[in-house]
Amino acid sequence: MNTNPPNCLVIEDSLPGVAAGKAAGMHVIAVPSVPKRTAEFSSADEVINSLLDVSPEKWGLRPFSDWIDDTLPIEPWFIGGPVIKGFGRGSKVLGIPTANLPAENFSDVLSEHTSGVYFGWAGLSTRGIYKMVMSIGWNPYFDNTEKTIEPWLLHDFGEDFYGEELRLVIVGYIRPERIHEDARIAEKALNLPLYAKYTDSPYLRNSLKEDNSANGNQSVIDSK
Numbered sequence: 001m002n003t004n005p006p007n008c009l010v011i012e013d014s015l016p017g018v019a020a021g022k023a024a025g026m027h028v029i030a031v032p033s034v035p036k037r038t039a040e041f042s043s044a045d046e047v048i049n050s051l052l053d054v055s056p057e058k059w060g061l062r063p064f065s066d067w068i069d070d071t072l073p074i075e076p077w078f079i080g081g082p083v084i085k086g087f088g089r090g091s092k093v094l095g096i097p098t099a100n101l102p103a104e105n106f107s108d109v110l111s112e113h114t115s116g117v118y119f120g121w122a123g124l125s126t127r128g129i130y131k132m133v134m135s136i137g138w139n140p141y142f143d144n145t146e147k148t149i150e151p152w153l154l155h156d157f158g159e160d161f162y163g164e165e166l167r168l169v170i171v172g173y174i175r176p177e178r179i180h181e182d183a184r185i186a187e188k189a190l191n192l193p194l195y196a197k198y199t200d201s202p203y204l205r206n207s208l209k210e211d212n213s214a215n216g217n218q219s220v221i222d223s224k
């Protein structure tokens, strides 16, 4: 290609591909084909869950032109069913109620879509059509092997509507589920002296004293 390796950006879904790209001195984005195995790809410069999350501007390249007002239009998909009880995590208490649907009816559709935040339109049989934002995540009740959707209708209903028929048209993508990316950022950043110095804080240390005997004096517990 007649290009210097540091000017190359490799997008790879396999471990050998990532290793080869790094060995050649190139920048590598890993898109693991098996979800939730991102830790194994830590030698890549960036690990993403989906090609939707490639950001050329992070690499000094021109941004993709298909993003509009922070959203990526997608081929719409259509799902619906009766509103059921969700996980009762108290989301309503936090002002974010999510009308849950029986996901087993469309687990195929969900497996095709990467976890993250989407949006679209919601139709409630007896009430009308509303704007809606929704996250797709992993269902803790099925050991995180099944996905779940959490649609939040952008309207103040002032009451519940369990049992009503809810139809969704999902039209766009906003961002990936972030907690794993956040964990990677924190894991790395906490090694910087700027943050690492707080492990000397007497506030943290004092609580360790009682445990020291039991823990063999291990003072900083590090996953690496």
Ligand code: ADP
Binding pocket: 083, 084, 085, 086, 087, 088, 089, 090, 091, 092, 093, 096, 097, 098, 099, 100, 151, 152, 153, 154, 155, 156, 157, 158, 159, 160, 161, 162
């Ligand atoms: P659950 O765990 O049972 O889903 P939530 O705290 O997530 O409980 O509340 C969701 C319920 O709140 C929905 O099933 C619906 O009946 C009601 N609800 C009221 N307003 C809204 C809204 N704007 N968006 C979604 N659900 C709402």
Ligand code: MG
Binding pocket: 086, 087, 088, 091, 097, 098, 099, 100, 150
């Ligand atoms: Mg809910």
